[in-house]
Amino acid sequence: MELAGKTVVLGLTGGIACYKSAELTRLLIKAGATVQVVMTDAATQFITPLTMQALSGRPVFTSQWDSRIDNNMAHIDLSREADAILIAPASTDFLAKLANGLCDDLLSTLCIARDCPLLVAPAMNRQMWGNPATQRNAAQLRADGIVVLGPDSGDQACGEVGDGRMLEPEDLFEALAGFLQPKLLAGRRVLLTAGPTFEPIDPVRGLTNLSSGKMGFALARAAAQAGAQVHLVAGPTALPTPYGVVRSDVQTAQQMYDRVMADVANHDLFIAVAAVADWRVAQVAQDKIKKSGDDDVPQLTFVQNPDILAAVAALPSPPFCVGFAAESGDLEAHGAAKRRRKNIPLLIGNLGPATFGRDDNEVILFDDAGQQRLPRADKQALARLLIAEIAARMKTHRPS
Numbered sequence: 001m002e003l004a005g006k007t008v009v010l011g012l013t014g015g016i017a018c019y020k021s022a023e024l025t026r027l028l029i030k031a032g033a034t035v036q037v038v039m040t041d042a043a044t045q046f047i048t049p050l051t052m053q054a055l056s057g058r059p060v061f062t063s064q065w066d067s068r069i070d071n072n073m074a075h076i077d078l079s080r081e082a083d084a085i086l087i088a089p090a091s092t093d094f095l096a097k098l099a100n101g102l103c104d105d106l107l108s109t110l111c112i113a114r115d116c117p118l119l120v121a122p123a124m125n126r127q128m129w130g131n132p133a134t135q136r137n138a139a140q141l142r143a144d145g146i147v148v149l150g151p152d153s154g155d156q157a158c159g160e161v162g163d164g165r166m167l168e169p170e171d172l173f174e175a176l177a178g179f180l181q182p183k184l185l186a187g188r189r190v191l192l193t194a195g196p197t198f199e200p201i202d203p204v205r206g207l208t209n210l211s212s213g214k215m216g217f218a219l220a221r222a223a224a225q226a227g228a229q230v231h232l233v234a235g236p237t238a239l240p241t242p243y244g245v246v247r248s249d250v251q252t253a254q255q256m257y258d259r260v261m262a263d264v265a266n267h268d269l270f271i272a273v274a275a276v277a278d279w280r281v282a283q284v285a286q287d288k289i290k291k292s293g294d295d296d297v298p299q300l301t302f303v304q305n306p307d308i309l310a311a312v313a314a315l316p317s318p319p320f321c322v323g324f325a326a327e328s329g330d331l332e333a334h335g336a337a338k339r340r341r342k343n344i345p346l347l348i349g350n351l352g353p354a355t356f357g358r359d360d361n362e363v364i365l366f367d368d369a370g371q372q373r374l375p376r377a378d379k380q381a382l383a384r385l386l387i388a389e390i391a392a393r394m395k396t397h398r399p400s
């Protein structure tokens with residue numbers, strides 16, 4: 001569970017977006033976090049402390065004078081074990097208070113008294129957000145090192161349309177989960193390929209493979225969480241784009257090659273996760289190939305696709321290149337040989353049938369020092385581990 005051992009103080013202030021914080025709490029709890037909910041009086045008008053208690057599994061605090069804390073200092077004690085405080089929704093009034101150091105209730109007082117990072121997710125009407133006073137306050141909060149998440153743009157509860165919607169619970173979860181990860185790739189630019197490719201035969205048929213894209217997408221997410229600027233070039237897959245990742249969709253190996261070669265300059269790291277088709281049909285039929293008789297079998301001629309990873313690795317000053325090898329057996333022998341052939345510092349080997357489409361994977365790392373097997377793990381957890389392994393190797397890598 002990616003937030004196991006993390007404690008988050010979730011503060012709710014007055015706003016209709018309070019209902020989204022119920023879902024956010026559920027997501028945080030599901031990820032293993034401890035969630036301590038603190039609500040202002042106004043927030044309790046929108047959602048009950050009972051609901052938030054049931055979802056977080058902990059009593060909710062609303063009053064500065066709550067006597068449940070032994071030393072009666074809830075404003076100090078509640079944040080001392082926290083890894084972060086997230087205020088969601090953060091009202092216009094609460095942003096103004098924070099920007100000016102005011103504290104007249106439990107939540108504002110514990111924010112002033114905090115010794116951990118503070119993130120706020122503004123939620124308000126578009127005019128309230130656009131008001132120069134609110135913009136001034138938001139700028140002041142950023143200058144004070146407070147992370148302002150969003151707001152989003154779109155339909156508002158009041159019926160108007162514009163900036164001021166609170167980020168969706170899934171986005172807030174992603175922003176917070178990313179914030180809590182170590183910044184092993186801070187300032188780095190990362191390019192990845194992921195998923196299968198699709199090589200057309202005619203307008204309705206084509207060749208593809210069983211790659212789901214899950215491992216590549218998990219690595220893109222983990223790289224973004226590690227503080228990198230991430231561009232993901234994806235073959236056909238229905239997976240959602242990871243939070244904070246820029247995505248380009250392509251279909252064929254040639255399109256993937258073109259996209260990567262156009263963008264690879266100025267990147268520090270290239271991770272080729274895609275299961276790229278080795279061959280494509282030489283002549284794609286303009287019209288659907290018709291079956292005319294019982295013995296009628298089309299004769300397809302293939303040509304080789306460009307090897308994207310090899311091409312990037314052969315650039316005059318290549319980024320740190322990581323390849324994947326999906327084998328069907330004897331991974332140890334194939335992996336080491338493939339790494340040498342591709343001339344890359346790190347190759348991650350896995351068995352195709354034991355990874356394609358699955359949520360977990362088992363890999364072997366091949367590098368100059370030899371090989372290292374990582375235990376089978378969930379692809380998200382594995383991706384974080386792999387990013388740590390890659391970041392460590394990038395630090396000491398000397399281009400050959």
Ligand code: C5P
Nearest residue numbers: 272273274276306307308309323324325
């Ligand atoms: O040679 P093989 O296809 O097994 O190598 C796998 C590695 O090379 C993967 O990292 C894959 O993304 C990359 N590759 C590529 N372009 C190709 C074929 C494979 O980038 N045409």
